[in-house]
Structure formats: C-alpha cells, structure tokens
Amino acid sequence: MADPAAIAIRNLTKIFPVPFRKEKVTAVEDLSLEVQPGQIYGLLGPNGSGKSTTMKVVLGLVSPTSGSTEIFGRSSLHVESREAVGFLPENPYFYKFLTGSETLHFFGRLCGLSGPRLAARSRELLALVGLETAANRRVGSYSKGMLQRIGLAQALIQDPRLLVLDEPTAGVDPAGSREIRDLLLQFKQRGITVLLCSHLLGQVQEVCDRIGILHQGRLVSEGPLESLVSVEDQTECLLRNASPELLRSIQAQAAAAGAEVIQIRKPQTTLERHFLKVTHGVSRDASTQPSPQHADVHAP
Amino acid sequence: MPTSTPLDPSVPVRHRWFSPARLLAIASNTLLELVRQKVFYFLLLFALLSIGSSLLVVQFTFQQQFQVLKDVSLGAMSIFSWLLAVLATAQLLPRDLEDRTLYTILAKPVPRFEYLLGKLGGVLLLLALSLALMSALFAGVLAWREQTQLALIQAATPPEDLEAAVQALRASTFTPSLGLAILTIFLRAAICASLTLLISSFATSSIFTVIVSVIAYIIGHIQPVARDYWLHSLPAGQGVSPLVQVFLGFVALFFPDFQLFNLVDEAAAGNTIPFPLFAQTSALGLGYAMVYTFLAYLFFSQKEL
Amino acid sequence: MRARLLAPVLLLGFGFAKLAPESLLTRVRQSANLHTAPVQISLRQNLSQMGFLAALSGFRAVVADLLWIQAHTAWENTDWGRMKLLLDTVTALQPRAVVFWDGAAWHMAWNASVSALENPAQPRLALRVKAQREFFRLGEDFLLRGIQNNPGRQELYNRLGMLYRDKFEDHARASDAFAACAALPNAPSYARRFAAYELSRVPGREAEAYQTLKKLFLEGEKNWLPTLFNRIRFLEEKLNVRPDERLRIPEGR
Numbered sequence: 001m002a003d004p005a006a007i008a009i010r011n012l013t014k015i016f017p018v019p020f021r022k023e024k025v026t027a028v029e030d031l032s033l034e035v036q037p038g039q040i041y042g043l044l045g046p047n048g049s050g051k052s053t054t055m056k057v058v059l060g061l062v063s064p065t066s067g068s069t070e071i072f073g074r075s076s077l078h079v080e081s082r083e084a085v086g087f088l089p090e091n092p093y094f095y096k097f098l099t100g101s102e103t104l105h106f107f108g109r110l111c112g113l114s115g116p117r118l119a120a121r122s123r124e125l126l127a128l129v130g131l132e133t134a135a136n137r138r139v140g141s142y143s144k145g146m147l148q149r150i151g152l153a154q155a156l157i158q159d160p161r162l163l164v165l166d167e168p169t170a171g172v173d174p175a176g177s178r179e180i181r182d183l184l185l186q187f188k189q190r191g192i193t194v195l196l197c198s199h200l201l202g203q204v205q206e207v208c209d210r211i212g213i214l215h216q217g218r219l220v221s222e223g224p225l226e227s228l229v230s231v232e233d234q235t236e237c238l239l240r241n242a243s244p245e246l247l248r249s250i251q252a253q254a255a256a257a258g259a260e261v262i263q264i265r266k267p268q269t270t271l272e273r274h275f276l277k278v279t280h281g282v283s284r285d286a287s288t289q290p291s292p293q294h295a296d297v298h299a300p
Numbered sequence: 301m302p303t304s305t306p307l308d309p310s311v312p313v314r315h316r317w318f319s320p321a322r323l324l325a326i327a328s329n330t331l332l333e334l335v336r337q338k339v340f341y342f343l344l345l346f347a348l349l350s351i352g353s354s355l356l357v358v359q360f361t362f363q364q365q366f367q368v369l370k371d372v373s374l375g376a377m378s379i380f381s382w383l384l385a386v387l388a389t390a391q392l393l394p395r396d397l398e399d400r401t402l403y404t405i406l407a408k409p410v411p412r413f414e415y416l417l418g419k420l421g422g423v424l425l426l427l428a429l430s431l432a433l434m435s436a437l438f439a440g441v442l443a444w445r446e447q448t449q450l451a452l453i454q455a456a457t458p459p460e461d462l463e464a465a466v467q468a469l470r471a472s473t474f475t476p477s478l479g480l481a482i483l484t485i486f487l488r489a490a491i492c493a494s495l496t497l498l499i500s501s502f503a504t505s506s507i508f509t510v511i512v513s514v515i516a517y518i519i520g521h522i523q524p525v526a527r528d529y530w531l532h533s534l535p536a537g538q539g540v541s542p543l544v545q546v547f548l549g550f551v552a553l554f555f556p557d558f559q560l561f562n563l564v565d566e567a568a569a570g571n572t573i574p575f576p577l578f579a580q581t582s583a584l585g586l587g588y589a590m591v592y593t594f595l596a597y598l599f600f601s602q603k604e605l
Numbered sequence: 606m607r608a609r610l611l612a613p614v615l616l617l618g619f620g621f622a623k624l625a626p627e628s629l630l631t632r633v634r635q636s637a638n639l640h641t642a643p644v645q646i647s648l649r650q651n652l653s654q655m656g657f658l659a660a661l662s663g664f665r666a667v668v669a670d671l672l673w674i675q676a677h678t679a680w681e682n683t684d685w686g687r688m689k690l691l692l693d694t695v696t697a698l699q700p701r702a703v704v705f706w707d708g709a710a711w712h713m714a715w716n717a718s719v720s721a722l723e724n725p726a727q728p729r730l731a732l733r734v735k736a737q738r739e740f741f742r743l744g745e746d747f748l749l750r751g752i753q754n755n756p757g758r759q760e761l762y763n764r765l766g767m768l769y770r771d772k773f774e775d776h777a778r779a780s781d782a783f784a785a786c787a788a789l790p791n792a793p794s795y796a797r798r799f800a801a802y803e804l805s806r807v808p809g810r811e812a813e814a815y816q817t818l819k820k821l822f823l824e825g826e827k828n829w830l831p832t833l834f835n836r837i838r839f840l841e842e843k844l845n846v847r848p849d850e851r852l853r854i855p856e857g858r
Contacts, residue, residue, distance in 0.1 A: 016604070056403075059403075059406075061403060061406060061407070061604075061605040062604045062605060079410070080409060082406075082407060082408055082410075083409045085407065086407075087407035088404075089404060090400075091400070092400055092401075093399040093401065094401060094404070095333060095399075097332065097333060098329075098332075106325060106329055107405075107408060109321060109322065109324075109325035110322055110405060110408040110410050111408055112316075112322070112409075114321065154404060155404075158408070158409075164407075353670075356674070357674065360677070361704070363704040363707070364673070364705075367670075367702055367704045367705070368673070368674075371666035371667055371702075372667060372670060374666070375664055375667040460830065463794070464794060464795065467791070471791060502608070502609075524627075524631060527624065527628070528628075528631075531624070531628065552624065553617060553620030554620055556623075557631070560627065560630050560634075565665070565699065565701060568666060569701045569703060569704075571701060571755075571758075577630075577634065577637065580633070584623070584626050584627070584630060587623065588623075594615075595608075595612045595615060595616060598608040598611060598612055598615075599608040599609075601608075602607065
C-alpha cells in the first residue's frame with residue numbers, strides 16, 4: 001500500500017450559519033486536494049476565500065459540514081491526527097506571562113514530552129529559530145518577528161511530519177521574512193511537509209512546489225508551480241557585456257527564423273534584494289542573534 | 301542556520317486519550333496565568349477586614365467579638381472565593397480565543413475535554429490556594445485575639461471561675477466545624493466556577509457570562525423557597541396562576557440550592573456541623589460541578605473555533 | 606445532536622434528579638436545627654433593599670454584624686426604642702448566633718431596665734418600676750425566643766437563670782433554668798450548684814433542695830464552696846435536721 005498523503009481533503013464543504021438569520025455562508029465548497037509528503041504546498045487566495053477555514057478543518061478546529069479531511073491517513077476528527085502536525089496560526093500571540101523557553105516547555109508537555117528530552121528539544125529549537133538570547137524573556141516583550149519564530153518553534157516541538165503555516169510572514173520585516181523562507185527550505189530538505197497559506201505571492205513562488213488557488217470557497221487552479229507560471233511559447237536569455245551590434249544581429253536572426261523578439265531590457269533585481277543589500281540583511285529583531293550565515297544566505 | 305535533529309524515534313510519543321501530565325500542564329499554566337494577573341492583592345484587603353473587624357468591636361464581650369470576627373472573615377472568604385471563581389473563569393475561554401492560544405493548544409494532540417478540565421483545574425487550584433492563605437490569615441488573627449482575651453480573663457477572673465471562663469473562651473474560637481465550613485465555601489466556589497465555565501462555553505462575551513453567573517448565584521439562594529413552594533404548597537391547591545407555577549418550577553429545576561452550601565453561619569455561631577451532613581452536602585455539590593462541567597464540554601466539543 | 610438542544614434536556618433531567626436530595630438535605634438540616642430559615646418577609650421591612658439582597662445572597666451574617674454595631678451605638682445614645690428594633694432584626698437575621706440573643710437580652714434586662722428606673726423624666730416611682738419590669742420581660746422574651754431557635758445551647762438557659770434570679774427574683778424558675786442549663790453539653794460546672802442554691806430559696810421545696818445539696822456535697826471537694834455550706838446550714842436549721850444527721854462540714858469553711 002502506498003504511503004498516505006500528508007493531507008487528503010475530499011469533497012470538503014463547510015457552511016457557517018449566520019446567527020439570527022436564515023441565509024448561510026458557504027466558506028468552502030466541494031474542495032478536494034492532496035498534499036504529498038515532502039512537498040511545500042502553497043494554498044493561495046484572497047481574503048475570505050476559505051483558506052483559513054480549510055486549514056481549521058484539517059486541524060480539527062472546525063468540523064466539516066460534509067466531506068472529510070485526513071492527515072497521514074488519520075481523520076482530522078480524531079485527536080491522534082494532531083500528533084503529526086505542527087500549526088502556526090496567523091498573528092499568533094502566546095501567553096504573555098511565559099518566557100520563550102517556558103512557552104516551548106508548555107507546548108512540549110502538551111505533546112507528551114518531559115524531562116531532559118524536552119529541555120534538550122526546546123534548546124535545540126530556540127537555536128534553530130535564533131532565539132537563544134531571548135529564551136528567558138517574557139513573550140509579551142517579543143517583536144512581531146520573534147513571535148512568529150517562537151510560533152514556528154512551538155509548531156515543531158514534537159517533531160511533526162507536517163507543518164501548517166498561516167501567513168507565517170505577515171507583519172514581519174523583509175530580513176525576518178527571508179529567514180523564515182530559508183527555514184522552510186531547510187524543513188523541506190529534512191522531509192517535512194509544509195502547507196503554506198499566504199497571499200504574498202512572491203514568497204510563495206520562491207518556495208512552493210505545488211500551488212492551489214481558492215476563490216470564493218472553490219479551488220479554481222491547482223498544479224505544480226512551473227506548470228502554472230511558465231509561459232510555454234517564450235524563452236528568456238540573459239547576456240552579459242552584449243554590444244548593441246550583437247543585439248541587433250540577434251534580432252535580425254530571430255526575425256529571419258520567424259521568431260518574435262518581444263522585449264530587450266536591463267534585468268532588474270527585486271526590491272527585496274535591494275532592501276536587504278542596503279540594510280545589510282539584518283533586521284532589528286535579528287540583531288539579538290548575529291548570525292554569520294546571513295551574508296551567504298542573502299547574497300543575491 | 302543550525303540544523304535540528306529529529307527526536308529519537310526509539311522513544312515513541314504515543315497518544316493517550318487521557319493524560320494527567322497534559323491536564324496538569326494546562327492547569328498549572330492557567331494557575332500561573334491567574335497568579336501573574338496579581339489577583340492575590342485581595343489578600344491584603346482580606347487581612348485588613350479581618351484584623352479591622354476584630355479591633356473595631358473591642359467594646360463587646362469576647363463572645364460577640366469572636367462572632368463578628370468569624371462572620372466578617374468567613375463572609376469575606378465566601379465573597380472573595382465566589383468573585384474569584386466567577387471573574388477568573390469567565391475570562392479564560394475568551395482570552396485564549398482572542399490570543400489564538402486556543403488554536404495552538406488544540407492543534408496539538410490535546411482532547412477538548414482535557415483542555416476544559418485543565419482550565420477549570422487551574423481555577424480550582426487558585427481557589428484552593430487563596431482559601432488556604434485566607435484561612436491561615438484568619439487562624440492567625442483568631443489565635444492572636446484568643447491570646448489577648450486569655451490574658452485579660454486570667455487577670456480578671458477569680459480562680460474558681462477560671463476554668464469555666466477559659467472553657468467558654470475556647471468554645472468561641474477554634475472548632476472543627478470551622479474547617480468543614482471553609483470546605484463548603486470551596487465547594488460553593490467550585491460550583492460557581494463550573495457554572496461559569498458552562499455559561500462561557502456558549503456565551504459570546506465575558507460580560508454576558510459574568511452577569512448570567514451572578515444572577516444564577518442570587519437566584520440559587522432563593523431556590524429553596526421556590527422549590528418548597530412548588531413541591532408542597534402548589535399541590536395543596538392554592539390559587540396561583542399557571543405562569544407563576546411555571547416560573548417556580550423553572551427556578552427549582554434549573555438552579556442549584558446555594559443555601560445548602562451555607563454552613564458558615566452555623567460554624568461561626570459555634571454550632572457543630574455533623575460530618576454525615578457535610579459529606580452528603582459535598583456529594584451533592586460534586587454532582588452539580590460535574591454536571592455543569594459535562595454540559596460545558598458538550599458545548600465546547602461542538603464549538604467552531 | 607446539537608448541544609443547544611441536548612444541554613437543556615440534560616439539565617432538566619438533572620433538575621428532577623436533584624430535587625429529592627436537595628429536599629432531603631434541607632429536611633435533615635431542619636431536623637438537626639442546622640437550617641437557617643429563609644429570611645421572613647416581615648424582616649424585609651426592617652432592611653434596606655441592598656441589605657435584603659445581601660441577606661438573601663448568603664451574606665446575612667455580615668449584615669447582622671453591621672446592625673449589631675448600630676445597636677451598640679444606639680445603646681451609647683440610650684435610644685432604647687431604636688435599639689430594640691435593631692436587636693430584633695439582628696436576631697431574626699442570625700437566629701442561630703447565640704451571642705446575639707444573649708447580648709440582646711442583657712441589654713434589655715440589665716441596661717435599659719436600670720435606665721428606666723432612674724429615668725429623671727418620670728417623677729412617679731410606681732411608673733418607673735413598671736417600665737423597669739417591662740424591660741425585664743423584653744429580656745426574657747429574647748432569651749425564650751433564642752432558646753426556641755437553639756434548644757441545645759446552654760448559654761441562653763444560663764442567662765435566663767441569672768435573669769430570674771437577679772431581676773425577677775423568681776427562685777423557682779431560676780432553679781429550673783439553671784438545671785436545664787446544667788443538663789446540656791458544655792455547661793459550666795457551677796450550673797448544677799446554682800440550680801440547687803435557687804431551689805433552697807423556694808418556700809416549700811426545702812427538703813428537695815436539701816437532698817440535691819447533699820448529693821453535691823458528697824461528690825467531693827470540687828463542690829465545697831462557702832455558698833454551698835451556707836445553704837446547707839440554712840436548710841438544716843430550717844428543716845430541723847438532727848445534729849448527728851447533719852453533714853460534717855470541714856472546719857474553718
């Protein structure tokens with residue numbers, strides 16, 4: 001028997017009743033999709049398209065009106081299915097009165113970890129997300145980016161095979177968001193499946209293998225990233241030190257061969273890269289943990 | 301970036317449908333949450349009331365002084381534990397929902413009943429802790445006043461009456477029934493906490509929860525009158541309108557009899573509370589608390605988050 | 606099934622199930638006299654709205670204390686009418702608090718009565734004495750009502766004995782009250798002696814009193830007090846007990 005899908009959603013429909021009204025709101029309608037193990041799957045859609053509802057059904061926070069969802073073959077209706085999943089909600093707040101380290105211990109205990117094993121795991125994750133120096137500070141004093149990172153750490157506490165991330169970079173500055181993106185790629189290398197909900201398309205395009213686009217509760221487009229975004233009848237070609245004469249001859253040859261040159265222009269770096277270059281790739285949050293890797297990671 | 305190694309797979313974390321460790325984690329975390337909200341400042345007020353009431357009435361006989369000291373201290377314990385139970389419980393679910401900590405917790409392998417029990421457990425721990433602290437303060441003041449009175453009595457009483465006078469003094473200070481009365485204060489607060497949890501499991505705001513809980517508390521004190529009337533006077537055929545009958549039945553059936561949990565006045569008056577009565581009262585109180593908690597779970601298990 | 610529908614049904618079922626234990630416990634407490642009766646409606650007129658609500662909500666003890674302190678202030682102002690009203694309210698709120706019945710009786714029979722006898726506004730002695738006896742009776746009334754609510758408490762019988770002895774000078778009733786006191790748990794050891802002393806002062810019951818005193822004497826030294834010896838000598842004279850049958854009272858006592 002083949003390995004079960006990391007997430008299997010079958011004919012999911014979710015209808016919310018509106019209090020004191022007759023009409024109802026259909027958040028998700030007849031949605032089916034599968035996320036295979038090892039993928040980074042991007043679930044896209046405008047606000048109110050049903051992304052969050054779909055995620056909540058997968059996590060058992062909301063019950064489906066019809067249809068079913070499974071995590072690694074276990075129904076979301078059962079608590080056990082949550083063993084294999086780590087979740088980072090949108091704009092998470094954790095208990096303000098706990099320190100970063102205490103937060104990880106709390107969530108670790110919820111997952112049945114304890115003692116030295118939990119302590120080691122929590123130290124390891126704090127290092128992973130770069131919060132060692134802030135480990136004993138109250139979460140209440142954390143910045144947005146630090147909250148997102150401690151959220152990522154708690155989602156990983158029981159070493160889940162699947163991560164569900166809701167807008168993981170919302171409100172985080174570019175350097176922080178780049179770090180989170182790098183972490184995602186690292187998880188992928190380790191074989192962790194990621195379901196990423198976002199409407200920051202640029203970021204999704206950088207990391208995701210497969211994309212699903214929701215609109216008004218329906219899946220309107222789905223497939224591997226390349227197949228969705230590549231323009232099949234066009235070809236790009238980058239040249240360095242090309243003289244105007246060379247460009248003219250290329251255009252002439254193309255015309256002779258019956259191809260059309262659509263545009264010749266100077267390539268542009270992304271604004272993100274430019275921003276990172278002039279700010280040296282270090283955000284204010286990250287200044288608590290000077291990391292030598294930054295230079296390599298962020299070099300364009 | 302440093303890499304993270306997977307947890308050792310030779311030590312599997314297997315899911316259990318109920319785990320005391322998880323329950324304790326949530327309960328102790330809830331207690332910590334409440335304690336860090338600086339709720340214990342009310343203890344200062346309690347100490348002030350307790351000591352103040354014993355100094356305010358020095359012109360009375362010592363029996364009357366101790367009566368007032370006990371009434372005020374035990375009354376304050378009742379009020380404070382009730383307020384704590386209602387106010388602390390009412391904010392638990394809305395706060396977790398607002399901060400989305402509820403999502404992160406329930407996205408872990410935590411059954412919803414465990415989360416709910418853990419939250420209630422945290423409030424009960426807080427109540428037990430604060431009642432223990434208040435009891436200790438109260439016992440301290442009582443012992444201090446007893447020593448003061450003892451010195452006065454020894455100085456002013458002829459030797460042949462001394463034994464009787466000291467006996468009378470002892471009888472009006474510490475009695476075992478005081479301990480039982482304080483336990484019933486805890487019991488009543490626990491019922492109020494579970495009732496508040498039930499209300500907050502379907503309420504949409506914590507203000508609503510608090511108001512309904514307070515009204516239920518007041519009606520719960522009139523319930524025995526309504527129940528008695530409904531059960532005994534109405535069958536005797538008195539001319540009461542059907543509407544009133546339905547109302548009385550509603551009160552009798554849907555509200556707890558909070559008067560039964562008032563053993564404090566008896567203990568303060570120096571009367572003995574028979575242990576079987578205390579045990580039966582406790583069993584009934586446990587019944588209320590369990591039913592309310594179960595109903596809270598019923599709502600919470602179906603709640604769309 | 607939806608919780609909205611199921612929960613009220615379950616709550617109703619539990620409501621019926623709990624009725625019996627609730628009623629039973631209430632009856633047990635009433636028979637053990639441990640149940641503070643619901644606040645009487647007439648009491649409502651004596652309490653402000655907030656006080657009534659508080660009294661109903663289980664904080665009646667503190668309300669009673671506050672009124673008790675007010676009563677004390679009324680005493681300092683020798684405002685006896687207001688005081689009586691306040692004391693009635695306090696005892697109605699806290700009928701199981703013996704100290705309030707006791708204190709109320711003491712204020713009436715010992716304080717207000719003396720004040721009435723010395724009332725400068727009333728020139729006629731006969732009327733002053735009449736007013737004084739009226740306060741004795743108010744004190745007696747508090748004690749009898751207190752005993753009705755707390756039949757097991759010796760303190761009120763003790764006070765009643767003192768009231769009959771010192772104020773009414775009714776020795777027969779004083780003796781009965783002290784005897785009732787002595788029969789209850791935690792009674793002071795002097796209650797039995799007081800009952801016997803008072804009996805010895807009742808004309809026609811001397812022989813009965815002598816037997817009681819004799820029994821106390823024979824119980825041993827703990828009862829050998831000057832008053833006991835005086836009453837024994839008094840009765841032996843009165844009953845003409847033969848010298849060789851008289852009790853051997855130790856020398857120098």
